[in-house]
Amino acid sequence: MPHSKKVSDKRILVIGLGRFGSSMSLELVNHGWEVLGMDSSPRLVQMFSDALTHTVIADATDDEALRQIGAAQFSHAVVAIGTHLEESILATSQLVDLGVPDIWAKAVSRRHGRILEQVGAHHVVLPEHDMGERVAHLVSGRMLDYVELEEGFSLGKTKAPRELLGKSLRETRVRHKYGITVVSVKRLNEQFTYATEETVLHKGDLIVVAGRTEDVERFAESN
Template structure:
């Protein structure tokens, strides 16, 4: 299992179809505190050896209370086979007090309903891959793009250990193996990552590297 980056994040994933399973396994691989839930006993049995998972029907308020859903920092509603169930579960979790809620939509109308009832993040099932969403839910990345081979491109805020230092001074490549492709400072134009460029607290860095290298750079 990968070492934990955002140690205090706990995530509830509801629905273990292909999309939900990708979100849950990605978060688990990153060391996040994940609990997956599905109402189908066969699906739960299939994933029980790989993830913390329980069987429950989250359209039932009693199930929400039984697993103490209000204690989770974040929830991902990954139900795609029933718009009605998706909306009810989303509403139940919002009522339980989960503010950081991500919900998968299967149509514009579905997305509109989810937005109206208060889902903070609407996931387009056709364009947002589960692995990418898993990384975004973790809270460490502003954006995540997986490319062919072992490399990944991510957008992050400057890690605290690199604030006020140039790319060369922070030894971004020599120490971590990561390449800073570019930097976008608030209110300024995008700049390519030349070695003398100083990284500031609120800058958005576009970096490329292998996953373990990126994780090390985030931790410092």
């Protein structure tokens, strides 16, 4: 493997420099990570050779190629191959065999994701599916932002409903009534801060609430 620019445990191997892999790699570099970007496409490798810490043209399904670049020395790896399912699964399996302790893999469907988990991926992401769900919640409801932390449990950002204004969160009994918890609040022209039982909401406040997805949606609709 090429000599690193600095010694750090914030090193990661990213396999696949398409839209997902490249955007993630660039963001990691911006956050101080050393990224080795790997792809079988000379064009993609050349495109990001100056932006990433290291790049290499190699076939991720070839265990010898992974050994030569020192894949086993990385604590983190991402398999960002999306369209070629067999290559995605084989590359993930190779990293598992090499003992990489933290493997993330991109899936294009839930079935693909299950297979990746079965071969040993520690984390599976479905970016297109997750974004589709998120936008559906935003379009169909009154939430300003939405994140599903796991199946059935979500965070939602919305405006403070009129019925909660001028009262402390303890007085509103919002958790008892809606089954959600107000976790943070943002005043006009201020940053988000954590909410307590003594927090009093005012007109124009934005709040982030947590709870079961159906309860978060019901609360947002009450606005």
